[in-house]
Amino acid sequence: MVAGQTYNFSFWACQASFGVSLVQNCKVTWLNSSGSGISDTGWIGFSGGIGFWTQISVNNLVAPANAVNALISIYATTGAVLNGYGQVFIDDVSLASGSSSQNQTNQIPFAPQAAVQISWPSTSGKSYDVRWNNYPGGNNWSNLVSSVAGNGNTNTISDVISPYQCRFYRVVELP
Numbered sequence: 001m002v003a004g005q006t007y008n009f010s011f012w013a014c015q016a017s018f019g020v021s022l023v024q025n026c027k028v029t030w031l032n033s034s035g036s037g038i039s040d041t042g043w044i045g046f047s048g049g050i051g052f053w054t055q056i057s058v059n060n061l062v063a064p065a066n067a068v069n070a071l072i073s074i075y076a077t078t079g080a081v082l083n084g085y086g087q088v089f090i091d092d093v094s095l096a097s098g099s100s101s102q103n104q105t106n107q108i109p110f111a112p113q114a115a116v117q118i119s120w121p122s123t124s125g126k127s128y129d130v131r132w133n134n135y136p137g138g139n140n141w142s143n144l145v146s147s148v149a150g151n152g153n154t155n156t157i158s159d160v161i162s163p164y165q166c167r168f169y170r171v172v173e174l175p
């Protein structure tokens with residue numbers, strides 16, 4: 001990252017399924033040398049193609065003073081409503097500087113991670129179970145981790161998954 005330089009953010013999205021409450025958002029957060037967020041684009045809604053790939057682009061993002069890195073966040077979520085389901089695939093994520101002809105050589109390499117990160121705000125003195133299920137609305141929830149102690153900040157755990165595996169997660173505050 002170079003402060004003051006203009007960047008173009010893009011990725012490809014394909015919706016494999018779509019229910020009434022599917023919400024898809026992305027955001028670029030500029031980070032300083034200590035890894036703290038300086039500013040961000042705010043959440044930007046998008047829609048992947050239903051059954052086909054669509055390129056999502058956010059252009060002319062200027063890195064603020066003291067920016068040395070960027071955090072790209074992309075998520076899809078559904079509500080707890082009847083027919084509240086959805087799945088979107090993401091590919092070829094890029095945050096590149098320069099003109100479109102230069103973007104081909106300035107792409108930031110993307111290394112897929114075979115893990116999912118689950119984060120939630122926690123309360124000191126409380127404990128949490130993180131559970132998973134393979135089906136939206138399913139009743140057979142399995143514990144990924146049990147009795148995670150709240151720290152008053154954001155708790156985070158990771159789940160290693162195989163490519164193309166789909167899991168749904170929930171965090172349960174224990175009594």
